Amino acid sequence: MRFSLFLLYLLAVVNSLVLPLDFAAGRAASHESAVQSQPGFLQLIKEWIAIFSTREVASAIPRGSFESWLQEQEKISFESILQNIGGYGEFAQNVSIGAVIASPSQTRPNYFYQWTRDSALTVMSLVEYLDDHELQDYEFGLCGLVESYIENQYHVQRLANPSGTFEDLTGLGEPKFMANGEAFVDHWGRPQRDGPGLRVITVLGYLSLLTKYEGNFQHEFFTSHDDSFRFVYDEIVKPDLQYIVHHWASPGFDLWEEVNSLHLFTSLTQLKALKLGMTYALAYSDSEFYAVLTTAYNALNFFIQVDSGYKTGNLPFLIETPTLLLTGKRIGLDIASILASLRAHDVDDVGDALDIPFAVDDPVVLNTLTAMVNDMKYRYPINHNRLGFGTGFALGRYPEDVYDGYGTTEGNPWFIATASASELVYKILYKLYKYENDLYIPIGLREFYQPFFEFEIKQDMVVPFGSDEFHMVADGLIKYADSFMDVIREHVDNNGHMSEQFNKYSGFMEGAEDLTWSYSSCWSSMRWRNKVVKLMERS
Ligand code: NOJ
Numbered sequence: 001m002r003f004s005l006f007l008l009y010l011l012a013v014v015n016s017l018v019l020p021l022d023f024a025a026g027r028a029a030s031h032e033s034a035v036q037s038q039p040g041f042l043q044l045i046k047e048w049i050a051i052f053s054t055r056e057v058a059s060a061i062p063r064g065s066f067e068s069w070l071q072e073q074e075k076i077s078f079e080s081i082l083q084n085i086g087g088y089g090e091f092a093q094n095v096s097i098g099a100v101i102a103s104p105s106q107t108r109p110n111y112f113y114q115w116t117r118d119s120a121l122t123v124m125s126l127v128e129y130l131d132d133h134e135l136q137d138y139e140f141g142l143c144g145l146v147e148s149y150i151e152n153q154y155h156v157q158r159l160a161n162p163s164g165t166f167e168d169l170t171g172l173g174e175p176k177f178m179a180n181g182e183a184f185v186d187h188w189g190r191p192q193r194d195g196p197g198l199r200v201i202t203v204l205g206y207l208s209l210l211t212k213y214e215g216n217f218q219h220e221f222f223t224s225h226d227d228s229f230r231f232v233y234d235e236i237v238k239p240d241l242q243y244i245v246h247h248w249a250s251p252g253f254d255l256w257e258e259v260n261s262l263h264l265f266t267s268l269t270q271l272k273a274l275k276l277g278m279t280y281a282l283a284y285s286d287s288e289f290y291a292v293l294t295t296a297y298n299a300l301n302f303f304i305q306v307d308s309g310y311k312t313g314n315l316p317f318l319i320e321t322p323t324l325l326l327t328g329k330r331i332g333l334d335i336a337s338i339l340a341s342l343r344a345h346d347v348d349d350v351g352d353a354l355d356i357p358f359a360v361d362d363p364v365v366l367n368t369l370t371a372m373v374n375d376m377k378y379r380y381p382i383n384h385n386r387l388g389f390g391t392g393f394a395l396g397r398y399p400e401d402v403y404d405g406y407g408t409t410e411g412n413p414w415f416i417a418t419a420s421a422s423e424l425v426y427k428i429l430y431k432l433y434k435y436e437n438d439l440y441i442p443i444g445l446r447e448f449y450q451p452f453f454e455f456e457i458k459q460d461m462v463v464p465f466g467s468d469e470f471h472m473v474a475d476g477l478i479k480y481a482d483s484f485m486d487v488i489r490e491h492v493d494n495n496g497h498m499s500e501q502f503n504k505y506s507g508f509m510e511g512a513e514d515l516t517w518s519y520s521s522c523w524s525s526m527r528w529r530n531k532v533v534k535l536m537e538r539s
């Protein structure tokens with residue numbers, strides 16, 4: 001104990017010596033320049049600390065074996081999401097029923113709020129769990145939980161707030177609310193325009209699930225209406241869709257709440273919401289609105305693919321916020337682009353990859369991962385232990401990040417970012433096996449695929465589904481995806497708890513504790529691993 005305190009002290013001293021040097025130039029340092037700007041001996045001390053401070057104490061979770069850790073962590077992650085939901089969770093005292101707090105942390109930092117984004121994304125995990133269990137869930141009462149989330153959203157949507165009102169829809173861009181359901185009125189980066197679309201995806205996800213398994217709503221709030229599905233569509237989904245129709249072209253703050261502009265994550269998830277909305281408008285013979293949605297969908301799709309600058313001819317990776325690239329403030333790389341691809345595509349829907357750009361196996365998405373990995377393996381000293389193994393690394397939000405979870409010093413790796421990398425690779429594998437597709441490797445993906453081949457990739461290649469070569473690459477890919485999860489295994493605490501970030505020198509967790517979204521993204525990645533392993537075993 002005393003030894004680790006000493007290490008932390010040493011770390012603080014080293015940090016204070018080095019930080020001003022790293023960021024003195026006030027520029028986005030590439031990894032080379034970041035490394036070179038530090039005097040060699042400080043770099044050495046940091047790496048020494050990084051190696052010696054990885055914890056090796058007895059664990060309540062089976063950290064020693066990857067497979068048994070996965071099993072245990074999957075349960076812990078799922079149950080920890082529930083702990084943060086009002087009316088159910090232990091951590092969510094004095095929280096409105098169905099409200100999801102981002103984290104129980106009320107000071108340093110205060111994340112004890114309901115963010116529209118975090119809530120929608122994490123409740124989606126509950127919907128997916130229900131799907132995996134064919135709506136049969138006696139253990140947690142998840143249908144009731146999801147319904148209380150939807151009911152709570154109905155009320156939150158209607159709250160006047162600093163972004164505006166429900167009447168003119170502007171209030172739907174408000175990013176966060178108090179845990180007790182009141183508006184949050186302090187200064188904040190608002191509006192954030194991804195919330196309504198993410199909520200549409202989750203709410204319609206639940207409606208489709210009920211339809212798929214011929215279930216019905218349980219809560220009176222819904223069953224008191226003649227047609228509870230139609231009520232949800234008219235009163236909750238439609239306003240969000242209208243918001244997107246009116247505001248997709250207007251700037252707003254990004255998902256990291258820092259930059260007022262247009263953003264890939266926002267645009268792509270909005271497009272997905274419009275697509276889902278069109279299906280429902282059609283089913284409900286809401287033809288006028290269907291036409292409105294179609295026009296907006298086409299315009300936004302065109303914007304994303306042609307005018308936005310999210311994909312340029314000059315760079316191999318996606319640009320999350322093109323205006324920042326243009327002003328030279330950032331290089332454009334951001335895990336948000338990968339999150340966008342993951343959340344905007346349903347790999348079980350064959351048509352999705354045609355209707356929504358940047359599918360999980362689109363070369364530009366994979367090259368975004370490659371670029372993130374190439375940057376962050378050097379940027380974060382904890383990754384230096386893993387160099388040379390041809391594996392995954394701890395990833396953060398974006399190279400120029402300076403948010404440390406409490407204030408602004410230096411950016412760290414995040415659980416969400418690291419888990420997303422593995423989810424992407426699991427999903428690519430899943431698609432190959434599910435549709436029995438040959439693996440097509442354009443030469444532009446050489447860097448990503450080369451480690452999985454014994455010979456040098458020199459031109460476009462097709463690896464036939466089921467061939468020996470195919471199995472070899474698939475095996476390599478799953479190991480690659482696992483290696484990102486293995487980073488998470490190393491940095492969760494001894495009870496499988498996850499905060500927002502882990503320190504880039506020491507690996508110790510920092511930022512908001514028990515972050516709901518960390519659990520959800522980790523659980524989601526493990527879910528896709530289970531799905532792909534099942535398919536691989538069968539073939
Ligand atoms: C809090 C935000 O939630 C986080 O995303 C941001 O990086 C910091 N503030 C710093 O601006």
Ligand code: NOJ
Nearest residue numbers: 102115117118255256257
């Ligand atoms: C900061 C993150 O940047 C943002 O995306 C998130 O919504 C909030 N924290 C709450 O978790």
